[in-house]
Structures are given as structure tokens and as C-alpha cells.
Amino acid sequence: MGICIVLFSSLSQSRSSYIFRILNSTGAAERMTKLSALVAAVSLLPILCFSFSPENPTDRRVLVLLDDLSLKSSHSIFFNSLKSRGFDLDFKLADDPKLSLQRYGQYLYDALILFTPSTDRFGGSLDLAGVLDFVDSGHDLILAADASASDLIRNIATECGVDFDEDSSAMVIDHKSYAVTETEGDHTLIVSDDYIQSDVILGSTKVESPILYKGIAHSLNAANSLVLKVLSASPSAYSANPSSKLSNPPLLIGSAISLVSVVQARNNARIMITGSLDMFSNRLLRSGVQKAGDSNKYSKSGNEQFVTELSKWVFHERGHLKAVNLRHHKVGETDEPAIYRINDNLEFSVQIYEWSGKSWGPYVANDVQVQFYMMSPYVLKTLFTDQKGLYHTSFKVPDVYGVFQFKVEYQRLGYTSLSLSKQIPVRPFKHNEYERFITTAFPYYGASFITMAGFFIFSIFYLYNK
Incomplete structure (x- = not known):
């Protein structure tokens, strides 16, 4: 906040002379460019002030x-x-x-x-x-x-x-x-x-x-x-x-x-x-x-x-939780995809921290769960923790396509409740992504060839047998 005060103070002290120089500049294009830059700089000051303010959940x-x-x-x-x-x-x-x-x-x-x-x-x-x-x-x-x-x-x-x-x-x-x-x-x-x-x-x-x-x-x-x-x-x-x-x-x-x-x-x-x-x-x-x-x-x-x-x-000096960096990606990759395919293997992670009254520290528990949810949870997994605030797990996308959500609903006595969700669509296999021959269909393949062979033998026997 002190940085903001200095910026505003210096601006108020020099704005008159600076704007006077801009208005006396030669060329309308140059005047408009400098005025636009000045307006943009002033509009960024509240953002700068906010970015320097520490996050503090405690009522003051x-x-x-x-x-x-x-x-x-x-x-x-x-x-x-x-x-x-x-x-x-x-x-x-x-x-x-x-x-x-x-x-x-x-x-x-x-x-x-x-x-x-x-x-x-x-x-x-x-x-x-x-x-x-x-x-x-x-x-x-x-x-x-x-x-x-x-x-x-x-x-x-x-x-x-x-x-x-x-x-x-x-x-x-x-x-x-x-x-x-x-x-x-x-x-x-x-x-x-x-x-x-x-x-x-x-x-x-x-x-x-x-x-x-x-x-x-x-x-x-x-x-x-x-x-x-x-x-x-x-x-x-x-x-x-x-x-x-x-x-x-x-x-x-x-x-x-x-x-x-x-x-x-x-x-x-x-x-x-x-x-x-x-x-x-x-x-x-x-x-x-x-x-x-x-x-x-x-x-x-x-x-x-x-x-x-x-x-x-x-007054939230104890028992106050926050969750950040909810991430998911395919196993072996790092970028978050825009869509998953059924039966993909994915990894999910989220970071949870607890306010100690003075600073944020890692929250350690063994009962945080994630749901892969569409109308009802298709996957429910307990998250593993590294004791440093990171919770993670991996699972296979169910063999159902539609619009799913990653949901973390955490409620524990005395702690602030966490409710996080992130939407992701799941698509079926494309036509060229299916296996050429499906193992479970081998009996049907065999029945088809046996039928063709039997018809061929019957035809030969019927045509050439007196």
C-alpha cells in the first residue's frame, strides 16, 4: 500500500506540468498517444495496489x-x-x-x-x-x-x-x-x-x-x-x-x-x-x-x-482453509486438455492450505476426496497428500461420455468448507480409434467364417453330387 501512496503522490505533484507538456506537443497524433499512455498507467494503479496486498482471511x-x-x-x-x-x-x-x-x-x-x-x-x-x-x-x-x-x-x-x-x-x-x-x-x-x-x-x-x-x-x-x-x-x-x-x-x-x-x-x-x-x-x-x-x-x-x-x-484465525491450483491432465503429460476420451488415464491434483493466524501453511488430512461427477459420481477417490499441501490421485475415465465435473466437497468439523468444481467433456472413441479386431468378438468372427464355409461345401455338394 505504501508503494501505491508514493505513486499517487508523485503523480499528483507532476501531473500538471506533464499534462501541460503533452498539450503543447507538436502534432495531434503525438498528443493522443501520450494521453492514452497516461490514462493506461493511472488505470493500472489499483491493480498494482491489489497485487501488493497480502491475502488475509482474518477479520480485522x-x-x-x-x-x-x-x-x-x-x-x-x-x-x-x-x-x-x-x-x-x-x-x-x-x-x-x-x-x-x-x-x-x-x-x-x-x-x-x-x-x-x-x-x-x-x-x-x-x-x-x-x-x-x-x-x-x-x-x-x-x-x-x-x-x-x-x-x-x-x-x-x-x-x-x-x-x-x-x-x-x-x-x-x-x-x-x-x-x-x-x-x-x-x-x-x-x-x-x-x-x-x-x-x-x-x-x-x-x-x-x-x-x-x-x-x-x-x-x-x-x-x-x-x-x-x-x-x-x-x-x-x-x-x-x-x-x-x-x-x-x-x-x-x-x-x-x-x-x-x-x-x-x-x-x-x-x-x-x-x-x-x-x-x-x-x-x-x-x-x-x-x-x-x-x-x-x-x-x-x-x-x-x-x-x-x-x-x-x-474470527478465522484458526480452521480457515483455501484450495488453489486445481489441475488435471493425462498420465505422462503436463498440459491440461480441453477434452478427455473414455478410458483415458488421468492425474488430478489440488493444493490445500490452512491459515495459522499469521501465514498460510500446508493442511494435512487423509479424508479429502474428489468426485468425477455427471448427475452422480462415477468415480470417487481419496486423495493422497505429500504432507506439504499437495493432494493428488490418478484414475481411469469411465466408459461413459458426456460433460463431467471434477468436484471437491470438503466439510470437516471446525474447518471452513471447500467446494470446488471444474467442468470437462468426455468423448467416445472415433471410428478410426477402435481396435481392428476385438478379442471378445472372436466367437462371432468364427461363426461368420464357419457359416460361409458351410454354405460353400453345401453348394458344391448340391451342384455336383448325383
């Missing part, structure tokens, strides 16, 4: 909406961890009258953090549809609620496949897995270590300390196959109003209660939803923890590690 511009600006200090540890990883955080109140996610059709931010549980209506031009369009366009979202969750926040969560408890006064209560504190309390500060076992989502370093949670419960929409439970409540937990006696059995109980859930949409947008805004607070991130009935006491909860590692996944 993040809009943080708050109910109260005091959350900047009470949740500063979480925000500072994002800033230390290179994110540009823009803090705004949820009712800011100038609030907008896009300008002139272009989004101003790469990700959105909603720490606005009690907001009934966003300010400016932002509304429920705007948040959903933001996600539908491939951007990421972190949503945190609490006992004061408004209908707006609940509706956003519902559209993402998560249903908060309908009882607005209910909280997660656990009389067995609660955190031991100086005051007995109502057992709404619970302890959970039932989190998903996935290195790509929560990192390879295991969360050693239990996680403190104080908030509301939610369940996953069974019709949504994209939502995933990351942190669950214990079997003894339930969702109810802690200040009143239960008159009816609670609707959400046990492990059906999800504390933190994530969604990876089909466009690879990532969403994190939790019913606890306190889970991100400095108080719980730095607090010691001891589970009721457990003698082990931890000097620090696992909240900081948990929310940090999970935010890395949400």
Missing part, C-alpha cells in the same frame, strides 16, 4: 456495540486480547444515531460483537435484518446475552438456530455444580467443564481450569444442522427463576442446556452465541474457582483461555 475491523460504555473497562481483558492480535475495535453505543454497518454498498466492518443484551432497538440504520444480512454476506458475529435479554437479541439468536429460554426471568441454576463462594447465594454462578473436544475450535492446549458461567440457558434448534454446542451444562442443571419457587417442571434441564454455541454458515460465516455476558468480564476471567463437593481449588478460572481460543476460531 470489528464493530463492538455496548449497552453501556463502562463495559469497555469491566471487560477490558477480552478486548485487549483482541487488540493484541491486531484487531481494530470500534466501540459504539447500541443506540448511536449514526450507527451503520455499510456505506455506499460496502461493509465498513469485518465482524460484529453484540454486548447489548437489553437493547430493544439499534440506532441509526441498523436493525434485525441488517445484522442478518451482515452474516449472510460472510461476516462473523459474537452475541452475548444475560437475564435482561430483549426480544431483539432473542430474535437474532433464533434466526441463527439458537432459542433462549422463553421465561425472561429464568437463569441457569445448578445445586451440584455451582461455584463455592463466600456467600451461599442462589447457585446461579455455575461451574462447567463439559466443552467440545475439538482442537480446531478450542485450540490444542487443553483448558485445565473449569469455566465460570452466570447467565441464561438456550437450546439448539433441531432443524438447524449447522449449530453446534461448545459448552454444556451438567446433568443437574435447570433453567428457572432463582427468586421464586418452581410451580411446574422447568422446560430446559440437564445437558440439553447449552451455555455457549457456535454456528458455521454455509458461506463460512461464523457465529458465537452465549447467554452470559459476565463470562467475558474481568471479574470471572481473573476469579479463582472451586466446584462444590470438589477439594481442588484453582487460582484462576478457564474463562480467559476459553473465550480467547474460541474468538480465534470465530
Whole structure:
């Protein structure tokens, strides 16, 4: 980008004198030639700027909406961890009258953090549809609620496949897995270590300390196959109003209660939803923890590690894949043909890389497959890898002609999905390409000659025999 600035600066400084010299040049043809060259050079500058920009899938511009600006200090540890990883955080109140996610059709931010549980209506031009369009366009979202969750926040969560408890006064209560504190309390500060076992989502370093949670419960929409439970409540937990006696059995109980859930949409947008805004607070991130009935006491909860590692996944610092250089050619050749013939032997290859948060590195797996597809897959092959990002295989073109596709459809828990396809026609043999004599047709050849010989012998016998 610095090169672009220098180029534009030097152009602006000298353009007046240069254009003046062009206009005073002798000959109309010379003037038109030089002006055309100048226009072409200027038009190439955006392309040059783009070519010098490194490819980076990580969200960098993040809009943080708050109910109260005091959350900047009470949740500063979480925000500072994002800033230390290179994110540009823009803090705004949820009712800011100038609030907008896009300008002139272009989004101003790469990700959105909603720490606005009690907001009934966003300010400016932002509304429920705007948040959903933001996600539908491939951007990421972190949503945190609490006992004061408004209908707006609940509706956003519902559209993402998560249903908060309908009882607005209910909280997660656990009389067995609660955190031991100086005051007995109502057992709404619970302890959970039932989190998903996935290195790509929560990192390879295991969360050693239990996680403190104080908030509301939610369940996953069974019709949504994209939502995933990351942190669950214990079997003894339930969702109810802690200040009143239960008159009816609670609707959400046990492990059906999800504390933190994530969604990876089909466009690879990532969403994190939790019913606890306190889970991100400095108080719980730095607090010691001891589970009721457990003698082990931890000097620090696992909240900081948990929310940090999970935010890395949400913001595509981990688990982001890209595929490049999809190639195919006949065995023994290097050029990609425009058409294949049935029964040709071909080689297929593709390179897959994973983003580490700072650079691209080879992605290594043994479950990447390619389909040779026409209406249905005629060939399905598992690709071999050289451990350096290259996946390859070879196979024979089926004895069916038509328009085929090489298809790589890769979906793995926690990773961005890959969907690649490349079309190629397949033709039958030409008339002069068939074998002169087909081995399997020898019985028919023999029958023909035997028939001719028998007719000849019969004719001789009939004509000359008295």
C-alpha cells in the first residue's frame, strides 16, 4: 500500500506540468498517444495496489456495540486480547444515531460483537435484518446475552438456530455444580467443564481450569444442522427463576442446556452465541474457582483461555482453509486438455492450505476426496497428500461420455468448507480409434467364417453330387 501512496503522490505533484507538456506537443497524433499512455498507467494503479496486498482471511475491523460504555473497562481483558492480535475495535453505543454497518454498498466492518443484551432497538440504520444480512454476506458475529435479554437479541439468536429460554426471568441454576463462594447465594454462578473436544475450535492446549458461567440457558434448534454446542451444562442443571419457587417442571434441564454455541454458515460465516455476558468480564476471567463437593481449588478460572481460543476460531484465525491450483491432465503429460476420451488415464491434483493466524501453511488430512461427477459420481477417490499441501490421485475415465465435473466437497468439523468444481467433456472413441479386431468378438468372427464355409461345401455338394 505504501508503494501505491508514493505513486499517487508523485503523480499528483507532476501531473500538471506533464499534462501541460503533452498539450503543447507538436502534432495531434503525438498528443493522443501520450494521453492514452497516461490514462493506461493511472488505470493500472489499483491493480498494482491489489497485487501488493497480502491475502488475509482474518477479520480485522470489528464493530463492538455496548449497552453501556463502562463495559469497555469491566471487560477490558477480552478486548485487549483482541487488540493484541491486531484487531481494530470500534466501540459504539447500541443506540448511536449514526450507527451503520455499510456505506455506499460496502461493509465498513469485518465482524460484529453484540454486548447489548437489553437493547430493544439499534440506532441509526441498523436493525434485525441488517445484522442478518451482515452474516449472510460472510461476516462473523459474537452475541452475548444475560437475564435482561430483549426480544431483539432473542430474535437474532433464533434466526441463527439458537432459542433462549422463553421465561425472561429464568437463569441457569445448578445445586451440584455451582461455584463455592463466600456467600451461599442462589447457585446461579455455575461451574462447567463439559466443552467440545475439538482442537480446531478450542485450540490444542487443553483448558485445565473449569469455566465460570452466570447467565441464561438456550437450546439448539433441531432443524438447524449447522449449530453446534461448545459448552454444556451438567446433568443437574435447570433453567428457572432463582427468586421464586418452581410451580411446574422447568422446560430446559440437564445437558440439553447449552451455555455457549457456535454456528458455521454455509458461506463460512461464523457465529458465537452465549447467554452470559459476565463470562467475558474481568471479574470471572481473573476469579479463582472451586466446584462444590470438589477439594481442588484453582487460582484462576478457564474463562480467559476459553473465550480467547474460541474468538480465534470465530474470527478465522484458526480452521480457515483455501484450495488453489486445481489441475488435471493425462498420465505422462503436463498440459491440461480441453477434452478427455473414455478410458483415458488421468492425474488430478489440488493444493490445500490452512491459515495459522499469521501465514498460510500446508493442511494435512487423509479424508479429502474428489468426485468425477455427471448427475452422480462415477468415480470417487481419496486423495493422497505429500504432507506439504499437495493432494493428488490418478484414475481411469469411465466408459461413459458426456460433460463431467471434477468436484471437491470438503466439510470437516471446525474447518471452513471447500467446494470446488471444474467442468470437462468426455468423448467416445472415433471410428478410426477402435481396435481392428476385438478379442471378445472372436466367437462371432468364427461363426461368420464357419457359416460361409458351410454354405460353400453345401453348394458344391448340391451342384455336383448325383
